Amino acid sequence: MRTIYSVPRASLPAVLLFVSLIICCGNDGSSPSEPDEGLDSLVYIVLDTLYHDTLAFTQGLEVHEGVLWEGTGMWGHSSLRRLDLSDGTLLEKYALPDSLFGEGITILSDRILHLTWQSGVVLQWSLDSLQIDTAGTIDTEGWGICSISDSIIAVSDGSEMIRFRRTDDLSEIRSIEVTLRGEPQFLLNELEYHDGRIFSNVWSSGLVLRIDPATGIVDGIVNFEGILTLEERLEAQVLNGIAWDPARNAFIITGKYWPKMFVVSLIPV
Numbered sequence: 614m615r616t617i618y619s620v621p622r623a624s625l626p627a628v629l630l631f632v633s634l635i636i637c638c639g640n641d642g643s644s645p646s647e648p649d650e651g652l653d654s655l656v657y658i659v660l661d662t663l664y665h666d667t668l669a670f671t672q673g674l675e676v677h678e679g680v681l682w683e684g685t686g687m688w689g690h691s692s693l694r695r696l697d698l699s700d701g702t703l704l705e706k707y708a709l710p711d712s713l714f715g716e717g718i719t720i721l722s723d724r725i726l727h728l729t730w731q732s733g734v735v736l737q738w739s740l741d742s743l744q745i746d747t748a749g750t751i752d753t754e755g756w757g758i759c760s761i762s763d764s765i766i767a768v769s770d771g772s773e774m775i776r777f778r779r780t781d782d783l784s785e786i787r788s789i790e791v792t793l794r795g796e797p798q799f800l801l802n803e804l805e806y807h808d809g810r811i812f813s814n815v816w817s818s819g820l821v822l823r824i825d826p827a828t829g830i831v832d833g834i835v836n837f838e839g840i841l842t843l844e845e846r847l848e849a850q851v852l853n854g855i856a857w858d859p860a861r862n863a864f865i866i867t868g869k870y871w872p873k874m875f876v877v878s879l880i881p882v
């Protein structure tokens with residue numbers, strides 16, 4: 614696989630020139646190596662930045678009908694948050710019970726599903742009233758979640774597995790082992806479904822994998838390791854928020870205690 618180049622805060626022409634130089638010359642001026650067939654190395658381009666609460670331990674991020682929703686964790690501080698999609702500011706915050714550690718969220722037509730870490734409990738919030746109750750239980754830890762359709766969700770549990778479940782009773786339909794060049798990829802966390810692929814960040818790294826939901830094979834990879842400045846990284850923890858924004862035709866990326874969110878495009882090189 615070719616080296617991953619991440620290009621924060623650059624104009625599009627500059628990025629394309631940079632990418633062209635990489636393709637023409639390779640990193641060290643030598644001829645470029647042969648690309649991995651079926652695996653795209655992706656670079657990101659920062660299109661905009663949004664506000665993010667540095668007290669938000671981000672566990673899930675999703676856009677739904679012009680609203681940006683965030684799920685946060687930590688004992689006694691877990692919450693569901695409604696954010697202004699235009700600038701990221703906090704509009705409303707709804708607390709989880711202190712006994713539950715919030716994890717990922719995803720949104721169906723009439724409700725928000727909200728994972729919890731080790732309790733097995735999956736919560737649901739009515740989109741109309743934001744009343745909370747229990748949707749059901751699962752037999753794994755809850756880490757990340759995304760909706761494939763209104764009837765199927767995909768759930769990660771910190772392992773290399775993604776399990777597809779029915780939204781009506783949370784029963785498991787099937788599962789995939791996520792692999793990169795045949796090797797299992799562990800610590801899968803926040804998920805996002807877009808354009809027929811599942812995007813998952815890998816806990817404690819800046820990597821986001823693009824996964825074929827039929828096979829589990831990783832067919833794209835991007836590294837956000839350098840997206841925060843050294844100063845911004847002082848109080849921040851790991852990347853853990855990926856949302857597709859159809860209005861911007863771009864992803865929104867953030868992480869635990871990050872000082873901002875990033876609107877990014879991903880481009881194969």
Ligand SMILES: [Ca+2]
Binds near residue numbers: 674758803806854856
């Ligand atoms: Ca997401």
